[in-house]
Amino acid sequence: MLTVTNIRRPGSDTPETLTVENGLIKGWNLAAEGEVIDGQGATLVPAFIEAHAHLREPGQEQKEDLASGLAAAAAGGYGTVISMPNTSPVVDDPATVRALIDKAARLGLARLRPAAALTRGQDGEQLAELSLLAEAGAAMFTDDGRTNENARTLRLGLDYAHSLGQVVSVHAEDASLRAGGVMNEGPVSEALGLPGNPAAAEAARIARDIEICALTGGRLHIQHLSTARALELVRSAKARGVNITCEVCPHHLLLTDEALRSFDAIYKVAPPLRTQSDANALLAGLQDGTVDCLATDHAPHTRAEKELDLLQAPSGIAYIEIAFPLMWTNFGEQLGLQKLVDLLTVDVARVLAWPAPSLEVGAPADFTLLDLETVRPVQPETFKSKAKFTPWAGHELKGWPTLTVVGGAVAYRRES
Template sequence: MTQHSTLTITNIRRPNSDTSESLTIENGLIKGWNLPEEGQTLDGNGATIVPAFIEPHAHLREPGQEQKEDLASGLAAAAAGGYGTVVSMPNTAPVVDDPAIVRALIDKAAALGFARLRPAAALTRGQDGEQLAELALLAEAGAAVFTDDGRTNENARTLRLGLEYAHSLGKVVSVHAEDAGLRAGGVMNEGPVSEALGLPGNPAAAETAHIARDIEICRMTGGRLHIQHLSTARALELVKAAKTQGVNITCEVCPHHLLLTDEALRSFDAVYKVAPPLRTQSDAQALLAGLKDGSVDCLATDHAPHTRAEKELDLLQAPSGIAYIEIAFPLLWTNFGAELGLQKIVELLTTDVARVLGWPVPSLEAGQPADFTLLDLETVRPVDPATFKSKAKFNPWVGQDLKGWPMLTVVDGQVAFERA
């Protein structure tokens, strides 16, 4: 990472503009546009500047699972993907349910100089779903969100208390909404494909039943509930209806649920095993429609790295998860750029995430934090695992040609990533 008190980036363009401009940043803040050059200069090579993306849902595996990912590799991967801030999930070993762990993670990440870390803390002690963690102390230590992600909150009373307590602290509770009993041992979407393959299915009702319950608890408490990685058309219908009735609920969708379906599991390749599972084409189309009409609040990757050995196990034994935070924007831009447009995709990755989390809306105006990324929207490059910063150097899109690559990411006025 390069550090400069003053940096001017020249030859850049704002979205939907052909005008070449310059941006000066000083002491971590945006000083202004098209000022006389001072300090070091960098040529933006005609790239498009947008606010740095915000990732509301990523697994960085530290502490305790560093063979899969650690803060250095995960946050470097995020910066390479154009992300300036990452909310990390707490299902580590030990679980992030102690204020000291939250502080240690924030301090370690700050010293690395890649993307900024905002850890989520567990809603319950040990993520056991029963006894609330010390939410006030965790919030004071810097916890961004409360969640037992990786586990489903089966105890409705505990979720109720958590929503009430978190609401008093001005915090969001995010949930992995699957009914554990209905999900059972399902390894893929329950339907014609799972039946043809003879694999145990995870029905859409596991998600919708849990969300229906959680909506009622949210309605009762007045708390702020966020549904993670929503995957089915019916679940989105429930969330949309709840919003019209004033329930304080939001949801996120992941690119893999837009781009892939359960048909991919015909390969028996566990790289396609995720939780919740890949659904049907009609589900994917409904989620895309939700992005267009605003019923889906934001995008998240659920970046979930595992070792190659783990993902080479059979579908019954392999863990769930895909790691692709550094190619998320190129995937979205290549596949949906014409349909959604640049402004909408960027909003779903920045402004909309900030609103879900209750954070200030990102801006590229003078006086604002210098968090931005430069995008090459035209050049086509192959997905090359050799360039990955993540330890998980594989995903379903290896070898595919994509455009929309982040070329430079700046966080707090410092260069966190620069593409060679």
Template sequence: MILTITNIKRAGSEQIESVTVEHGLIKGWNLPAEGEVIDGQGGTLAPALVELHAHLREPGQTEKEDLASGLAAAAAGGYGTVVCMPNTRPVIDDPATVRALIEKAEGLGFARLKPAAALTRGQKGEALAELSYLKEAGAAMFTDDGLTNEDARVLRLGLEYAGSLGMVVSVHAEDATLRAGGVMNEGPVSEALGLPGNPAAAEAARVARDLEILAGLREQGRSARLHIQHLSTARALDLVREAKARGLPVSCEVCPHHLDLTDEALRSFDAVYKVAPPLRTRADADHLLQGLLDGSVDCLATDHAPHTRAEKERDLLEAPSGIAYIELAFPLMWTRFGERLGLEQLLDLMTAGPCRVMGWPEPSLDAGAPADLVVLDLHTERAVNPAEFKSKAKFTPWQGQTLRGWPLLTVVGGRVAYWRG
């Protein structure tokens, strides 16, 4: 297949150009138009975004999301590659399931799927899953995401074994005993609302423990690599900074919702704002943003977590945690923080940054590079309309808000995965 995208600008340039794609690779720039020709409408061409943390709910919870809706939503958000989490029903902890998901996703024609597999059998935290076979089947990383690896010895064994395979272990760092029944950030707002709080110490204490486990393995010459999901507190980020200064092989991600929203939103008693870890204070959010600016944070991830509307209409004590917004992540970040971050750094956090975490080749727009591309309209403002979402979760905290930076076209492996035109 040959595809030519005309009337585009490369990220960082104002010159109008065209790019030709053939057999899944970038053939070259400003060549005579061949094959299917798409007008890029003056948009900015960049490598397709990479998502390391999304919940696509298949198998077993397809009333919330499935591969087709979730990967279509990802492509509409400008993502070319998505790592899906294993907390499905059944849990993704066997090689056959990994292979089946990859095969099904390949036939859909949307974003590329790289399933994460459970670190432990059934995500029970008791015995390691068959990590080597899961890697052979195509698992991208190991994680008991959503569960917090309470048994430190099992996590240590998992880090050591995964490290020997050259694989990353990703953790939801939260002390379950400190979190207890907390449904929002513990602080003045939770006290005023009379709701059980989840203290910042729950995250920091678990991050500290996991980093010490990593340090011990490093002292023994082990090649373990730890990735900490969705940091939400200033203290936890400082612990990661200190660990990196010590040379520990640790990386971390931050989610846009933890930058843009705070626990003040829970005054509405609307469970659309209930997430895990919870929305924190403005001081925490500002500290996380500084971590993006100074390079302490390795990448952005959405933790796209769809639920049914009926589930999210329950009260805050009963509703599940999670926000689904993979289609809005880049426009939200560009609108709210583009001025401070700049386009180059924001794109790095959403493309090359995730690849560095995983040890994958960094994306490129050079001839010969894989044709995973996105064309972004950085200037036109559009109101958020959940009815247009590809995701099954057609509701959002940002409904009606005006954002810019919307993807116009997403190309994955040389084929069109999304085209707003």
């Protein structure tokens, strides 16, 4: 039994009490029972769902592991995390899916729902055992980390996944157009003398994948969409009834290719940071509903790796612990609290065809408390993640999670 007192629902100034029993919400404003936690006036929302994170286990635990990654997620207000399968070995067999879920459950942190590879070894050629992977608990199928170059394989995958009621998620870049690009192709890359990755690489692949999705009737989800042109293609496809969804990451809203003038590989991501015009278009896509949900693409690497030059360093930023504060501080006024929370909860669930998160009596007790007013500096040395560095070190943010409850148990509680 758990009781959380002195909390507020979004849009309300009335203090309330929530009681949890056996992993479910027992009721509102009942007499306090069991462990009692003072919410200190924070705002209660459903725990966030992370649609796209790299937890690096198995095989890359020097970057992150389940314990550190799921602790970081809980500290960021996330109750459920979908992990990507581009590990070592690749998550392409049912036993690995089950082992990851079982290990995560024993940790008592955020809940893990692994994504499984669409193809064996993520080689893009032979489909993995999708039915068995779904039975084992795979949340979706994706070869993220690699692009699906073989159009016929993607077609077969979409057909098969659709028969299982599953979504196929893709990293949409044409590999031959991307080539060795390490940043957005444009005036900044030309000025710096660095190989560029053109916006057309993303748009061309999305245009192809839209046609394959329409052909199959399957469910296609575009990961980390980064360009205005790609957004136009998704908007047009939706208008003609193609079953396509997409996500946008905060770093593509907050940072641009101008950051690469520092030559700091902390800003190297895939797809790359684009222009301010692209960022503005993505924000508009969030506002008008073309963009379905937010995801972080949490991608931790070691500090030594990210200190390599831009040609050699791996792509990725790790910031799942500060994703909501970043969005609330920078875009809270434009999006509003309810819209922002929806993009991290019910909208993610809709993409995956999962039940919508709820704070109603009888619903699973997955929720987080948000301090929407107190401003705190970003201190990466305190991160739960092994990647204790960030482009936003020292930035003053508000909207910090103070408590995350998953399945009725406390997964994170802010210490100060």
